[in-house]
Amino acid sequence: xxxxxxxxxxxxxxxxxxxxxxxxxxxxxxxxxxxxxxxxxxxxxxxxxxxxxxxxxxxxxxxxxxxxxxxxxxxxxxxxxxxxxxxxxxxxxxxxxxxxxxxxxxxxxxxxxxxxxxxxxxxxxxxxxxxxxxxxxxxxxxxxxxxxxxxxxxxxxxxxxxxxxxxxxxxxxxxxxxxxxxxxxxxxxxxxxxxxxxxxxxxxxxxxxxxxxxxxxxxxxxxxxxxxxxxxxxxxxxxxxxxxxxxxxxxxxxxxxxxxxxxxxxxxxxxxxxxxxxxxxxxxxxxxxxxxxxxxxxxxxxxxxxxxx
Amino acid sequence: xxxxxxxxxxxxxxxxxxxxxxxxxxxxxxxxxxxxxxxxxxxxxxxxxxxxxxxxxxxxxxxxxxxxxxxxxxxxxxxxxxxxxxxxxxxxxxxxxxxxxxxxxxxxxxxxxxxxxxxxxxxxxxxxxxxxxxxxxxxxxxxxxxxxxxxxxxxxxxxxxxxxxxxxxxxxxxxxxxxxxxxxxxxxxxxxxxxxxxxxxxxxxxxxxxxxxxxxxxxxxxxxxxxxxxxxxxxxxxxxxxxxxxxxxxxxxxxxxxxxxxxxxxxxxxxxxxxxxxxxxxxxxxxxxxxxxxxxxxxxxxxxxxxxx
Numbered sequence: 001x002x003x004x005x006x007x008x009x010x011x012x013x014x015x016x017x018x019x020x021x022x023x024x025x026x027x028x029x030x031x032x033x034x035x036x037x038x039x040x041x042x043x044x045x046x047x048x049x050x051x052x053x054x055x056x057x058x059x060x061x062x063x064x065x066x067x068x069x070x071x072x073x074x075x076x077x078x079x080x081x082x083x084x085x086x087x088x089x090x091x092x093x094x095x096x097x098x099x100x101x102x103x104x105x106x107x108x109x110x111x112x113x114x115x116x117x118x119x120x121x122x123x124x125x126x127x128x129x130x131x132x133x134x135x136x137x138x139x140x141x142x143x144x145x146x147x148x149x150x151x152x153x154x155x156x157x158x159x160x161x162x163x164x165x166x167x168x169x170x171x172x173x174x175x176x177x178x179x180x181x182x183x184x185x186x187x188x189x190x191x192x193x194x195x196x197x198x199x200x201x202x203x204x205x206x207x208x209x210x211x212x213x214x215x216x217x218x219x220x221x222x223x224x225x226x227x228x229x230x231x232x233x234x235x236x237x238x239x240x241x242x243x244x245x246x247x248x249x250x251x252x253x254x255x256x257x258x259x260x261x262x263x264x265x266x267x268x269x270x271x272x273x274x275x276x277x278x279x280x281x282x283x284x285x286x287x288x289x290x291x292x293x294x295x296x297x298x299x300x301x302x303x304x305x306x307x308x309x
Numbered sequence: 310x311x312x313x314x315x316x317x318x319x320x321x322x323x324x325x326x327x328x329x330x331x332x333x334x335x336x337x338x339x340x341x342x343x344x345x346x347x348x349x350x351x352x353x354x355x356x357x358x359x360x361x362x363x364x365x366x367x368x369x370x371x372x373x374x375x376x377x378x379x380x381x382x383x384x385x386x387x388x389x390x391x392x393x394x395x396x397x398x399x400x401x402x403x404x405x406x407x408x409x410x411x412x413x414x415x416x417x418x419x420x421x422x423x424x425x426x427x428x429x430x431x432x433x434x435x436x437x438x439x440x441x442x443x444x445x446x447x448x449x450x451x452x453x454x455x456x457x458x459x460x461x462x463x464x465x466x467x468x469x470x471x472x473x474x475x476x477x478x479x480x481x482x483x484x485x486x487x488x489x490x491x492x493x494x495x496x497x498x499x500x501x502x503x504x505x506x507x508x509x510x511x512x513x514x515x516x517x518x519x520x521x522x523x524x525x526x527x528x529x530x531x532x533x534x535x536x537x538x539x540x541x542x543x544x545x546x547x548x549x550x551x552x553x554x555x556x557x558x559x560x561x562x563x564x565x566x567x568x569x570x571x572x573x574x575x576x577x578x579x580x581x582x583x584x585x586x587x588x589x590x591x592x593x594x595x596x597x598x599x600x601x602x603x604x605x606x607x608x609x610x611x612x613x614x615x616x617x618x
Contacts, residue, residue: 013336026439026519027441027567028519029439029519029520030435030439030441032431032519032520033434033435033439033520034431034432034435034447036428036431036432037428037431037432037493038447040484040488043484044462044466044484044487044488045454045462045488047469048466048468048469049457049465051465051468051469052464052468055468109357113354114356116350116353116354119350121347121350121351122344122351122354123351128354128358130602131361131362132357132358132359133601134362134598135361136602137544137594137598137600138594138597139547139548139550139566139593139594139603140548140550141550141570142566142569142594145362145569145570145573145586146365146367148365149367149371149587150364154380155379155380155384156384157363157383174606183360183364186361187361223336231605236456240456240458244458244460244461246550246551247337247548247550247551247566249572250554251569251570251573254576254577264539266551269463269464270464270551273464273467273555278468282465283467285464288461289461292456293453293456293457296456297456
């Protein structure tokens with residue numbers, strides 16, 4: 001193979017620098033493995049982010065009302081517009097409210113189901129595991145369309161309920177969307193938690209069982225602390241998902257006028273870009289991505305510190 | 310217990326032990342479970358089985374009816390079976406544009422996920438098995454990428470692609486979906502745990518090149534993780550909505566989610582679209598459900614790996 005030849009020509013590979021030597025030894029292989037991902041990651045993650053930041057710093061300037069439009073550097077003026085934009089911040093507040101209720105409910109259910117699947121209380125575990133996971137195979141758009149019918153006063157199989165409760169009203173539509181999201185993702189989160197329960201050695205709670213501890217006690221004192229990392233992981237992905245809500249509310253716009261074009265932050269980005277006002281939309285995107293990153297990162301650090309105690 | 314057959318080895322022995330304990334009350338396995346707890350657990354799971362499956366059952370029933378019977382018969386039970394007729398109408402409608410969308414989705418998700426898996430697998434393997442300068446930096450940047458959701462990138466990607474006049478093409482949706490930071494993360498953890506250094510060393514002594522060793526030896530050992538990466542990337546692309554929504558104008562390029570969304574938002578103007586939306590929604594989720602059922606042995610193992618860490 002040609003790898004040793006590279007070693008002799010590479011300047012870093014001096015005798016004695018053992019760690020560096022192995023590093024350079026397979027340089028060609030390493031490049032072959034890392035470069036495809038590295039290139040694509042740079043092109044479709046890093047460059048777009050950089051470009052969005054750049055665009056968000058530009059403003060459009062015209063010579064007179066009908067003059068030629070030019071993009072010139074405007075400093076943080078787009079961000080000033082973002083921070084003054086009431087609907088955008090209301091949409092952020094809306095998804096945060098949504099997340100504060102929906103994420104705990106969804107993860108609580110997922111944890112309950114996972115613990116039941118892992119307990120000796122159930123029969124037909126395989127069936128339940130699959131039945132609960134099936135909705136994950138339904139894309140958010142399709143799930144929203146289905147539930148749109150199920151909520152409708154006339155077409156719903158539950159019209160006794162839907163005729164009396166307007167699930168598409170301004171008060172309820174956010175929670176109707178929460179139900180769709182919960183329906184899709186409970187089974188997925190349940191499986192993540194369940195597979196980390198399976199990884200716990202039984203010996204850890206056999207002693208507790210012999211001492212007469214019930215399933216609830218075992219779950220609370222032994223299992224849940226051990227699977228905390230899996231729960232944290234599901235929580236982070238759920239927080240990210242919440243801030244990024246788009247498909248379900250976008251579909252619900254055709255069922256309900258209560259879902260405005262600025263209902264969620266991503267809808268605001270989309271409707272601003274269709275005006276088209278790309279510079280402002282880019283600024284919205286940057287703020288949203290940053291907020292998402294900060295929130296999930298803080299959550300990660302916060303839970304990590306709590307666990308360390 | 311039938312689940313035992315499907316589980317990974319450690320879980321199998323553990324479950325076998327546990328179920329043996331349950332069938333032999335004299336064995337020293339602590340108190341038997343309270344019958345009230347058993348029926349309570351079954352009741353909870355039974356109720357939620359209805360919650361998860363009734364909407365899908367409703368869709369199956371609704372898609373099998375003619376449009377007059379859709380409104381006039383019991384929404385949760387079959388009337389005259391016209392599912393074949395409905396599929397026939399869908400094929401005929403506007404030269405079968407629906408099936409074009411379905412094919413587009415299969416291409417975006419199938420080819421995209423396959424390539425993304427290979428690329429992420431190579432990178433994760435290199436990060437796990439080679440020492441080279443910058444390794445930790447790359448891994449941390451990739452980990453940051455996991456926290457940046459795909460939807461946050463949709464607008465930046467749109468801005469970049471419009472810069473090179475590639476919006477409204479297959480590439481605009483296909484290329485960004487080749488990047489899976491989560492795949493790299495999972496592949497790295499799994500490779501570190503499941504590919505022994507001795508084996509790579511042995512392959513080296515046999516004269517196999519590094520790249521060949523990866524594709525012949527490592528891929529086999531990493532297979533469960535790679536199937537998981539493939540499946541979740543497949544679902545992510547199949548469900549992706551924002552990127553095609555913002556990138557594509559030409560209906561012929563739509564994935565099935567965007568196509569059904571566009572039909573659904575025109576239902577109020579063109580009522581006959583409702584039937585097409587229903588049968589189209591049903592047909593679009595069947596491939597995913599089947600794929601998940603067939604491959605569950607693999608993804609359940611791999612799912613555990615990502616969360617246990």
